[in-house]
Amino acid sequence: MATERAGTWLPEAGKLELGSCCGPRMLSPERLALTDYEYLAQRHVLTYMEDAVCQLLENKEDISQYGIARFFTEYFNSVCQGTHILFREFSFIQATPHNRASFLRAFWRCFRTVGKNGDLLTMKEYHCLLQLLCPDFPLELTQKAARIVLMDDAMDCLMSFSDFLFAFQIQFYYSEFLESVAAIYQDLLSGKNPNTVIVPTSSSGQHRQRPALGEASMLEGVEASLFYQCLENLCDRHKYSCPPPALVKEVLSNVQRLTFYGFLVALSKHHGINQALGALPDKGDLMHDPAMDEELERL
C-alpha cells in the first residue's frame, strides 16, 4: 500500500511493536535494495538506539545502581507506551513520526481537562501548555497551527481546545509535507507549470502562504483537481510522512477550488486522516479518556 511505502510508522491504538512488519514485506525488493544501515535508519531504530545510549551516558551514576539491562527495558517500554517524549527536548520529539504522534497523544491526555472545562485560550497560552511538556518547543509551530484554525486572521483570537489540537496535529505531524504543499500552492497561484520539479527549501514555503490577493484571479485559490495531481506526485517522491493520498483525494473531491488554509482546515477536520494517524481519538470522544480516569480512580 502506498501508505506503507511512504515510511509512515502507524502505531495502532498507541501501542507499537518494534520490528513488526507484515510477512510478505520481508522479502519485498525495495527492502532488500537498501543497505543495512539505510534500512535501520528508515525504521528509526538507530534514532532510538542512539538516544538510549545517550541517556545512559547522561545518567550513568543512577543507572549503574540498578543495571543496564533494566534500563534498556524501561527505555524501550516507554518508547512503546509513548511516554519517552515527556519533558524531552524538541529535537528529539520531532525526530520520528512515532515521537510526534506520542507527543500529540501526551498533550491530549494531559490537557484534555482544559478542553473539557470549556476555556478558550490564545495561541500564546496553548504554546505555554506545550512548553510545560517540552521546554524548548518553538513558537513558530504553534503560530502556524493557530493560523490554520484562525484562517490566518487575527492571531490574538481565542481558540477551543479541539480546534487547536486537530490543527496542531496536522501542522506538527506533517510539517515537512505542509511546507512542500505551500510551495506547490504558491506556484499554482502564480501560474507556474505544476509538473516541474519543485525542491522546497526551508526558507521558502511558509512565508509565502499569504496569497497575493491583488494579483489573484477572480476566483479564489487553486483548482482542486490540478492541486491533487501535484500532491499525488509529491507523495510519491516524498521521503517524509504524508497523509494517505486516498484520503487527500477525498478531501479535494468535495470542492472545485480551494485556498491553502481551506485545504489545511479540511485536513485537520477529516476523521479518516485523524484515524490514520492514530494518535488522537475522534473529535466526539476527545474529552473522554476512560483509561486515564480508571487510573486516577485507583489512586
Place this chain on the structure above:
Amino acid sequence: MPSFPILQRSSEEKILYSDRLTLERQKLTVCPIIDGEEHLRLLNFQHNFITRIQNISNLQRLIFLDLYDNQIEEISGLSTLRSLRVLLLGKNRIKKISNLENLKSLDVLDLHGNQISKIENVSHLCDLRVLNLARNLLSHVDNLNGLDSLTELNLRHNQITFVRDVDNLPCLQRLFLSFNNISTFESVCCLADSTSLSDITFDGNPIAQESWYKHTILQNMMQLRQLDMKRITEEERRMASVIAKKEEEKKRESQKQSLLKEKKRLTINNVARKWDLQQHRVTSIAANQDRKDSDSPSQDPCQVDGSTISAFPEETGSLDSALSNALQGLSVTDTHLVEVDGDTLSLYGSGALESLDRNWSVQTAGMVTTVSFTFIEFDEIVQVLPKLKIKFPNSLHLKFKETNLVMLQQFNALAQLRRIDQLTIDPQGNPVVSFTLWKYYVLFRLSHFSMQKINGTEVTQNDMIMAERLFGILAHVASSELPQYRLISILGDARKKQFRYLLETKGKKPGVVSEENNDSKRLVGENTNRATLNYTTRDFYNEKLEEIKEKKKFCKMYIEDLVKEATEINMKNEALQKLWPQMFIELVRDAVIEIRNKSSYMKLCLQQITDQK
C-alpha cells in the same frame, strides 16, 4: 467769612491758670479764637465737635494740646507750634498722618481711634517717645526709621499682617500688637533683631493660637522680659529652647527623609529606564556610559526611629550637607536600589540581587515578610531563590513587577522555597498574567504551600479544586509514567535519596508503615507527583543541550560502529549459511577419503598420538 467765637477769660482766671486752658465738653464745633493768651502752655479741647484745628497758630508756647474725641478729619494748623511736646488726637476722623513737619520736639503722639492706614511723615520726630496708633486701619508696619527715641509703640486693634523696620528703632522697649492679623513669625521676624525690646503683646492675633507660638517667640526673642503682659520665667525660657531644638532636629530629619526619597525616586527612574532599554533591545551609548557598578556597598546610614533603613551602593557625600549640594550629587545614576522598610524588602534592578549576599542582621532579616522584585528578569531571580530562602526565612509574600514572567513553567521555580502565603504578580511587565489559566496553574504547582491570596484575592476551595481538575493529570503523568531513571535525574541529587526511598517502600504492604517512611515523606515537603515539574532558565537549558551535543555525536558514532559490526557479522552469518552445505560435504568427503584406506588411516592416527607427546 465764617465768624469764629472769640474767647476771652477774666483776668482772675488768667492769673490763676495762666498757662492752661480747658475747653472740655463745650459743644464747640470750631476752634475759637483765643485772644491774648500767647503764653498758654496747655490747651484742652476734649469731647467737642471740632472738625478742623484752627486759630491756635498764635499759641506758640503750647506744649500740650489735647483734641481727644472730636471730629477732626485732617491734621493741620500746627505748623507754628514748635514747642509742642504732647499731641493727643485720639478718637477723631483723621485719615492721614501729615503736617507734623515742625513739631520736632514732639514727645508723645496719640492718634488712636482714627482711620489712619499708613505710617508716614514721622521720621523727623527724633524725640518722640510714645506713639499710639491703636484702633486705626493699619495693615502693615514699616517706614519707622528716624524715630530714634521711640520707646513705646501701640498698634493694638489694627489689621496688621506684617511688621518691618522695628529693628531700626534703637530705643523701642514696648511694642503692643494685640488684636491684629499676624499669623507667622516670619512676618514679624525683624523683632528678633531688636535688642531693646523687652515687652511685647501678640494676644488676639492668629499666631497666638498656634501650638508653637510661645516657644517660637521666646526662642527668637531672647531679650524679652514680658510677653502678653506676663513676666517670662526662666523655666519658660528653658522649655522654649528645648522645644525649639527638637523642632530644628525634626526639620532636619524631614529634610533628610525627603532627600532620601528624592534619591530613591531618581534611582528607580534610572533603573526603569535601563529596564526599558533592555526589553526593547535598543542600544544606547549614553546608558552604557552612565553605568557605574559599585562592588562594595558603602556603610548603611544608621537607623532612625526604627522605621527605615535605606542602603545605596553609592553614597555621594554626607547627607547633612546643604540641600543644593546633595541634590547635585543625586544626578549620578545608580543602577539598582535595595530598600528595607519594616517588613518589606524591595529590590529594583538586577544589581540589587547581589545585596542578598550581604550580612543582614538577624533582627532585620527576621522582620521581613514581603519581598518585592521590580525591573529584574525572573530568570535571574530564580538563581537567587535558595539564598532568599536562607537569608530571609520569614518571607511569605512575594511580589513581582516588570520581571518578564512569560510562561507558566517559570512558576515551577518557586516550588523550592519553604513557603509562600501570598503571591502578587503585577500585570505590568509580566505577560503571563494575561493567560486565563495562570492562577490555577500556580495553585496546582504550589499546592503544598496552601496559598491564601493571589494578587490580593482570597484563594477559595473552589479554586483549589479547579486547579487540581485542570492539571491533576499532568502531575499524574509526570510522576507515574516517567521511567524511574528519568524521574531520578530530573529530581536532582538532593531528592534522589528521598525519592528512591519512597519508591522502594511503594512495594511494601500497605499495612506496614515504617518510621523512616514517614520521616522521608515529611522531608520531601511537597507532593512528589509534581516535583518533576521543574524550571530551568533558558540559558541553562541551552547550555545543557550544548553539552549533550558531544555525547550525541559519540553515541551516533558508537552506534554506527555497532551497526557496522552487526551487519558484518550478519553478512558473515549469511555467507556461512550459504557456504555451509558445500563446506559440510567437503568435510564429509575429506573424512571419508581419509578413512578409505584402513591401514594407512591407523598408521596416521598412531602417528598423531605420538606427535602429541
